[in-house]
Amino acid sequence: MKIAVAIKQVPLxxxxxxxxxxxxxxxxxxxxxxxxxxxxxxxxxxxxxxEKHGGEVIVLSAGPARASQTIREALAKGADRAIHIEHADxxxxxxxxxxxxxxxxxxxxxxxxxxxxxxxxxxxxxQTGVVLAELLGLPHSTIIMQVQVMNDVQPGKLRVKRELxxxxxxxxxxxxxxxxxxxxxxxxxxYATLMGIKKAKTKEIKVVSAAELGALPPPSAVxxxxxxxxxxxxxxxxxxxxKTAAAKLVEKLRFEARVI
Amino acid sequence: xxxxAIVEQRMAGEVLAAAQEFGSPLKACSIDLPYTADAYTAAxxxxxxxxxxxxxxxxxxxxxxDYAPKLAARFGRVLISDVIGGKPPVFVRxxxxxxxxxxxxxxxDGPHFLSIQAGAWRAEENPAAVETFSPSxxxxxxxxxxxxxxxxxxxxxxxADIIVSVGRGIKEKENIPVVEAxxxxxxxxxxxxRPICDAGWLPMDRQVGSSGQTVSPKVYVAVGIxxxxxxxxxxxxxxxxVAINKDRDAPIFDVAHYGIVGDLFEVVxxxxxxxxKTKA
Numbered sequence: 379m380k381i382a383v384a385i386k387q388v389p390l391x392x393x394x395x396x397x398x399x400x401x402x403x404x405x406x407x408x409x410x411x412x413x414x415x416x417x418x419x420x421x422x423x424x425x426x427x428x429e430k431h432g433g434e435v436i437v438l439s440a441g442p443a444r445a446s447q448t449i450r451e452a453l454a455k456g457a458d459r460a461i462h463i464e465h466a467d468x469x470x471x472x473x474x475x476x477x478x479x480x481x482x483x484x485x486x487x488x489x490x491x492x493x494x495x496x497x498x499x500x501x502x503x504x505q506t507g508v509v510l511a512e513l514l515g516l517p518h519s520t521i522i523m524q525v526q527v528m529n530d531v532q533p534g535k536l537r538v539k540r541e542l543x544x545x546x547x548x549x550x551x552x553x554x555x556x557x558x559x560x561x562x563x564x565x566x567x568x569y570a571t572l573m574g575i576k577k578a579k580t581k582e583i584k585v586v587s588a589a590e591l592g593a594l595p596p597p598s599a600v601x602x603x604x605x606x607x608x609x610x611x612x613x614x615x616x617x618x619x620x621k622t623a624a625a626k627l628v629e630k631l632r633f634e635a636r637v638i
Numbered sequence: 639x640x641x642x643a644i645v646e647q648r649m650a651g652e653v654l655a656a657a658q659e660f661g662s663p664l665k666a667c668s669i670d671l672p673y674t675a676d677a678y679t680a681a682x683x684x685x686x687x688x689x690x691x692x693x694x695x696x697x698x699x700x701x702x703x704d705y706a707p708k709l710a711a712r713f714g715r716v717l718i719s720d721v722i723g724g725k726p727p728v729f730v731r732x733x734x735x736x737x738x739x740x741x742x743x744x745x746x747d748g749p750h751f752l753s754i755q756a757g758a759w760r761a762e763e764n765p766a767a768v769e770t771f772s773p774s775x776x777x778x779x780x781x782x783x784x785x786x787x788x789x790x791x792x793x794x795x796x797x798a799d800i801i802v803s804v805g806r807g808i809k810e811k812e813n814i815p816v817v818e819a820x821x822x823x824x825x826x827x828x829x830x831x832r833p834i835c836d837a838g839w840l841p842m843d844r845q846v847g848s849s850g851q852t853v854s855p856k857v858y859v860a861v862g863i864x865x866x867x868x869x870x871x872x873x874x875x876x877x878x879x880v881a882i883n884k885d886r887d888a889p890i891f892d893v894a895h896y897g898i899v900g901d902l903f904e905v906v907x908x909x910x911x912x913x914x915k916t917k918a
Contacts, residue, residue, distance in 0.1 A: 392885075395737055404734070472716045473707070500734055503719050505707030508675075512711040517779035518675060520704045541849055542785055543648070543700050545842075549783040550674075563836025598715040598750065602741040604733060606887075613881065613894040623898045624908035627880065628916055630896055635878040637800055637824065637857050638916055 379433035379527065381424045382487060383457070384480055384494040384506065385417040387441050387448040391499070401603040403469045413448050416495025420560040422567050423525055424493050425456045431527055434458040436487060440479050442466050446583060453578035454570035460581070461487075465588040472597040473501075477509035482591035484514065489555060491536070496521050496559040507559035518557040519550050523564045527554070639726050642691035642749075644669065644682055645768055649697030649754075651761025656754045657695040658766060660726055665689055667771040674778040675705040681773035682709050692748035693726060702753050710751040718742055718752040720867070726750075735866055736889040756848075756871050793827070793843045795851045800826035800859075803846055803873070804834055807862020807883065807902055811839040817861050820906050823913040826859070831869045847872035862902045865890030882906065 389395060390410040398405045413421070424435045437452040439445050440463040449460045463479050465471070471479075484492065492514075497504035511518030524539035528551075537551050541561055570578075588594075614630075616623040632638040639661030645653050645668050657664055667689075669681045682705070686694060696702040698720045710717040723730040727744040729752060744750045795801060802821040808814060821828040828844060835845040846853055847869040854875035861882045863869060866889070873879070874893045881894035882905050891897050898905050 389734075395734055397738065404738075474711055474714070474716045477711065502731075502733060502735070503707075503716070504703055505710075505717055505719065508704070508707035509711045509716075512679075512708040518708070519780060520675075521700060540704075541700070543848060544852070545787055545850060546785045547788065548785045551781040551783075552779050563833065595714055596746060598744070598746050599718050600743045600745050602728065602743050604738045604740045607732070607736070607739045607889075607892070609892060613891045613897045615886075615891075615897045615899060620898075620900060620904040620908040621912070623900065624905060624912045627896055627898060627909065628912045631824075631857065631878075631880075631913075632916060635857050638913060 379427065379431045379491065380436070380487070380489045381427060381433060382436045382438050382484055382489040382492045383417070383421050383424045383452075384438045384492065384510070385421060385448065385452060386414040386439065386495075386498050387411045387445040388414045388498060388500045391415065397604055397606070401605065402601060403604065411444060411448060413451065414495055414498050414500075416497060416499075416560060416562045418495070418567055419562050419564055420493040420495050421452055421455065421457065422565050423560055425568070426565060427491070427525060427527060431529060433490075436461065436489065438480060438483060439463070440465055440476055440588070441468055449583055450578055451570060453581045453583070454575040455568055456574060458581065460583045462583050462585045463588055463591065464585055469601065471594065472599050473503045473505050473509055475594045475597060477506060477513050478594050479588055479591050480506070480510055481513035483586060484510075491527075491554060492516070492557040493560055494557075496561055507557050511557035514557070516555055516557050517552040518559075519552065520559040521561050522558045523547065523561050525558060639692045640690070641665070641693045641695060642667065642686065642689050643695045643766070644685070646697065646699060646701055648699050648701075649756055650768070651765055652756070652759045653695055653697045653754060654765040654768070655762045656759040658762070659759070660693055660695065664766055665691070666766045666768045668768050670770045670772045671776060672782070673701060674780040674782055675708065676778035676780055677776045678705045679708045679712065680776065681771065683712055684773050685771050686713070686749055692750065694749050694751045696751070696753040698753040698755050706751060706753060713749055713751070715749065715751055718744075718750070720755045721752050722755045722758045732867065735864070737887065755867065757874070788842070792841070795827055795829055795844065795846065795853050798827035798853065798855050800824050800857045801829050801846070801853060801855045801876075802826045802859045802861065803829040803831065803863060804840070804861050805831040805863030805869075806833050808834070808839075811837070813903070814839055816903065816906050819910050820859070820861070823910045823917075824859070826857075829853070831863050831866075860890050860894070861906060863890055864888040865893065
């Protein structure tokens with residue numbers, strides 16, 4: 379089974395972020411980057427499916443040159459090879475533009491299954507996987523908690539557990555090939571082993587420039603500016619050391635909220 | 639600007655209110671089909687070609703997330719998702735997990751597509767009438783089974799007067815007793831944000847948020863929770879919200895009434911001691 383996993387490189391969780399001088403994106407100098415967390419779960423699911431069903435896992439990522447580090451880390455965890463679509467300024471594209479790049483790179487590969495995280499920690503549009511399914515003409519499902527490839531019983535069939543709101547779930551069946559967006563936390567993430575890191579150095583990363591993949595449609599949504607949200611300032615913040623602040627809070631809980 | 643609102647039961651009132659604000663004439667429809675991504679995409683496509691609106695508005699529900707991006711792509715557009723404000727042609731949405739807002743401008747001809755965040759608009763008293771749309775035909779590659787719940791909930795957080803809730807800031811499972819002590823001192827139920835339950839540090843039935851329980855206790859104490867929107871929708875109805883977090887810029891402080899900016903491993907034990915002293 380050939381599984382492709384689309385991953386994105388995003389700023390390290392909890393990085394101090396600043397808006398750039400033009401006010402259109404964040405200042406990226408001096409930032410560290412890592413794999414988008416939901417994509418890490420998609421990669422883990424792909425590796426586990428390969429362990430069960432055999433085949434290969436191909437990592438696919440669109441991003442600037444620095445994304446190669448995150449791609450290498452995915453190879454170190456066990457992916458077989460990678461495709462890096464090099465694009466210097468991903469933020470200038472909308473999701474559909476990124477979808478076109480990923481779809482163009484995947485057309486020659488014809489994977490049986492395409493996985494990606496349910497959303498990115500930076501833009502948070504939550505639609506790359508769904509857009510990819512449309513562009514490739516494949517069925518899809520989102521916010522997936524469990525993937526069963528039914529090869530033993532019904533070859534070419536997939537049964538997935540999809541999360542709904544308020545603690546509800548639903549099973550859905552669909553034919554392969556298909557696209558799934560994976561929910562964070564559905565499995566336990568593995569670490570790269572020393573052996574894995576060593577092996578990753580010799581694994582293939584095919585670099586394709588975005589321009590080679592054809593012209594993109596003009597974006598239908600343009601980020602004009604980004605800015606820190608206005609603080610409601612309703613919160614009363616208690617200053618001082620832990621003990622002083624705690625005492626002030628307890629007083630409020632006692633005399634205002636009246637729960638102590 | 640002509641507007642089409644595609645509504646489902648969830649968030650219907652909010653979607654109608656937002657759509658009314660965005661332009662006229664307004665047409666509001668619900669799709670008369672059991673849900674699958676393929677079936678709804680095709681039905682909505684047929685509806686949009688018939689109505690020919692400039693703007694199509696959805697609620698940002700799990701169902702919308704499942705098919706609206708596909709629908710928009712079919713029209714060569716993106717879905718501007720999870721919008722919290724603005725009006726045509728510039729809408730506001732959150733980025734970087736709520737740390738920043740972005741002004742996003744519609745570009746090119748319609749139809750444009752957007753989904754609004756739960757709680758961002760208030761339902762109005764006299765909403766527009768919703769018509770039922772039945773598509774001419776339906777096919778779907780997805781075959782759904784009946785929705786189910788994992789098991790009866792052992793813990794009903796909705797009945798709790800006080801809730802102490804813990805997030806990523808707790809760092810390790812071994813640290814959970816730190817917040818347990820606070821819950822005990824306050825006589826509160828212990829709850830958590832999603833990553834804590836995913837990691838198995840607390841059981842799933844203690845999760846608060848869009849995929850967990852929605853609570854509105856007298857007091858909600860958020861410890862080491864940054865306040866991602868998926869968590870906020872589950873607790874912002876609490877009467878009094880207390881936030882303890884090391885990051886003053888964390889979105890949780892935007893909904894909090896009282897806050898302490900600091901290391902929870904110092905603040906929480908101090909709080910426990912102070913509560914015990916007061917109760918003694």
